[in-house]
Amino acid sequence: MSDPHPPDEVLVYYALGGEEDRLEEAYFPLERARTQELVRRHLGPAPGVVLDVGGAAGAYAFWLAEQGYEVHLVDPVPLHVRQAEEASRARETGRLASARLGDARRLDFADASADAVLLLGPLYHLTDRADRLAALVEARRVLKPGGVAFAAGISRFASLLDGLRGPLFDHDAFARIVERDLTDGQHRNETGVASFFTTAFFHQPGELGVELGEAGFALAGLFALEGPGALVPDFRQRWNDPAARRRLLDLVRRVESEPALLGVSPHLLAVGRR
Numbered sequence: 613m614s615d616p617h618p619p620d621e622v623l624v625y626y627a628l629g630g631e632e633d634r635l636e637e638a639y640f641p642l643e644r645a646r647t648q649e650l651v652r653r654h655l656g657p658a659p660g661v662v663l664d665v666g667g668a669a670g671a672y673a674f675w676l677a678e679q680g681y682e683v684h685l686v687d688p689v690p691l692h693v694r695q696a697e698e699a700s701r702a703r704e705t706g707r708l709a710s711a712r713l714g715d716a717r718r719l720d721f722a723d724a725s726a727d728a729v730l731l732l733g734p735l736y737h738l739t740d741r742a743d744r745l746a747a748l749v750e751a752r753r754v755l756k757p758g759g760v761a762f763a764a765g766i767s768r769f770a771s772l773l774d775g776l777r778g779p780l781f782d783h784d785a786f787a788r789i790v791e792r793d794l795t796d797g798q799h800r801n802e803t804g805v806a807s808f809f810t811t812a813f814f815h816q817p818g819e820l821g822v823e824l825g826e827a828g829f830a831l832a833g834l835f836a837l838e839g840p841g842a843l844v845p846d847f848r849q850r851w852n853d854p855a856a857r858r859r860l861l862d863l864v865r866r867v868e869s870e871p872a873l874l875g876v877s878p879h880l881l882a883v884g885r886r
Contacts, residue, residue, distance in 0.1 A: 617688065617715075618688050618689070618737060619811050621801075621810050621811055622737055622810050622811055623688075623689060624810075625806065625809075625810035626668075626689045626691065626692065626810075627689070627691050628806060629691060630806070631668045631669060631692065632668070632669040632695055635671050638847070639838060639841070639842045639844070639847045639878075641851055642837075642838045642841050642842065642847075642851070642860070642861075642864070643837050643838055643878070643879055644671065645861065646835075646837045646838060646861070646864065646868075646881075647672065647732065647762075647764075647837060647881065648672070648675065649861075649865075650762070650835055650837075650881055650883065651672070651676075651728075651730075651762055654760050654762070654832060654833075654883050655727075655728050655760060656727060656728075656760075658679050658680030658681045659680055659681065659682065660681050660682070660727035660728065661681070661682045661684070661725060661726045661727050661728075662676050662681045662682070662683045662684070662726065662727065662728045662729070662730065663683075663684050663686065663719070663721060663726045663728070663729045663730070663751075663754060664676070664683055664684070664685045664686070664730045664732075665686045665687075665714070665716045665719065665729060665730060665731050665734055665747075665751070666686070666687055666688075666716055666730075666731060666732060666733035666734035666737075667685040667686065667687055667692075667696070667730065667732070667733075668687055668689070668692045668695075668696075668733065669692050669695040669696050669699065670685055670695070670696040670699055670700070670708065670711070672730060672732065673685045673696065673708055673711075674699065674700075674703070674706050674708070677706040677707060677708055677709075678705065678706035681727075682709045683708050683709055684708070684709050684710045684711075684712075684721070685708055685710070685711040685712070686711075686712055686713075686714035686716070686719065686720075687711075687713065687714070688713060688714065688715060688716075690713065693711050693712060693713050696708060696711040697711045716731065716734035716735075716738070716747040716750065716751075717738075717743060717746040717747045717750055718750065719750050719751075719753075719754055721754045722754070723753055723754065724753075724754070724755065724756045724757065724759075725754055725756070726754045726755055726756065726759060727755075727756055727759050727760075728755070728759060728760050728761070728762070729751040729754060729755060729759070729760075729761045729762070730761075730762050731747065731748070731751060731761060731762065731763040731764065732762065732763075732764040733764065734747050735747060735748075735763055735764065735765055735813075735815075735820075735823075736764070736765055736766045736812045736813055736814065736815075737811070737812055737813075738813065739798060739811060739812065739813040741823070744813070744823055745823060745826060745827055748761070748763065748823060748824060748826075748827030748829070748884075749827045749828065751763075751827075752827055752828050752829060752884075752886050755886040756886070757886055758885060758886060759885070759886045760832070760883060760884070760885050760886075761824070761829060761883070761884045761885075761886070762881060762882075762883055763820065763823075763824060763881070763882045763883075763884065764837070764879055764880065764881050764882075765814075765815035765819075765820040765879070765880045765881075765882070766799075766812060766813075766814045766815065766878065766879060766880075767814060767815065767817065767874070767875050767876070767877055767878055767879070767880055768793065768794065768797050768814045768815060768816050768817075768875060769793075769794070769814075769875045769876070770793075770814060770878040770879075771786075771789060771790045771793045771799065771809075771814070772790050772793065772794065773842070773843065773876065773878065774878070775787070775790055777843065780807065780808070783805075783808075785803045785805070785808070786803075786805075786808055789801060789803075789808060793814050797813050797814045797815065797816070798813060798814075799811065799812040799813065799814055815880065816875070817834065817871070817874035817875050817880055818834075820834060820880055820882045821834045821882050823882075824882050824884040825884075827884075828886070829884025829885060829886065830884060830885045830886075831882065831883070831884055832883040832884060832885050833869065833882070833883045834869065834874070834880065834881075834882050834883075835868045835869060835880065835881045835882075835883070836864070836867065836868050836869075836870075836873060836874050836876070836877030836879075836880060837877055837878070837879040837880065837881050838864065838877050838878055838879060839863075839864040839867055839868060839873060839876065839877045840864070840867070840873060840876050840877075841860050841861075841863070841864040842876075842877065842878050843876070844860065
């Protein structure tokens with residue numbers, strides 16, 4: 613196992629505070645809606661114990677707590693844990709059972725103690741394959757028999773598509789970052805430009821499912837979260853139109869497991885059962 617702490621540049625990136633409201637920006641409301649849809653589809657009804665590992669400021673943790681789950685948030689970024697604790701204290705309902713600093717590869721929870729584990733961020737910041745497998749094995753350890761893990765990855769082609777869609781296309785430095793992404797999936801940003809993201813690993817679509825299998829999970833599905841919906845022009849206008857939103861979600865759902873289109877989705881979600 614490598615250093616249990618995230619790289620300094622990852623901590624600096626998240627210390628900027630952008631994660632708290634990220635799902636309200638750009639096409640990210642689609643990411644949230646689709647993640648919630650797939651979690652609802654595969655997660656048993658409340659009550660139940662959910663570990664949100666890498667849960668940031670609690671976007672999904674509070675959503676699940678509101679539904680009656682006992683949710684424990686774990687994150688390696690002090691700002692995120694502080695934000696989650698403050699938000700939990702301010703709520704009258706849907707409070708978190710706990711929020712703590714922690715490492716996805718070494719969880720402070722007993723064997724077979726959780727009904728579900730969310731890994732919606734850790735895997736793409738664990739750039740060594742051995743560390744990703746360690747996190748998945750640890751998730752399996754804390755799950756009850758039949759429990760479910762939701763593991764997100766970033767597509768190998770995410771930066772390429774982001775660049776083609778907007779002004780990032782014009783930056784030579786970003787083009788060099790994309791070149792390495794496409795070569796080996798190792799995303800590195802040495803420019804200091806926050807919009808170029810931070811140290812991460814970007815999966816080929818099939819790799820994510822293989823890693824869950826190697827960690828001992830039965831793969832219940834590999835899904836595109838946003839799918840080609842992330843490429844929709846005038847996203848905000850369409851998302852704010854209820855009929856257009858329903859149409860977009862339906863079309864993304866129809867191709868969510870189409871192998872030929874998985875890589876087009878910025879985010880992928882693998883669902884595994886213990």
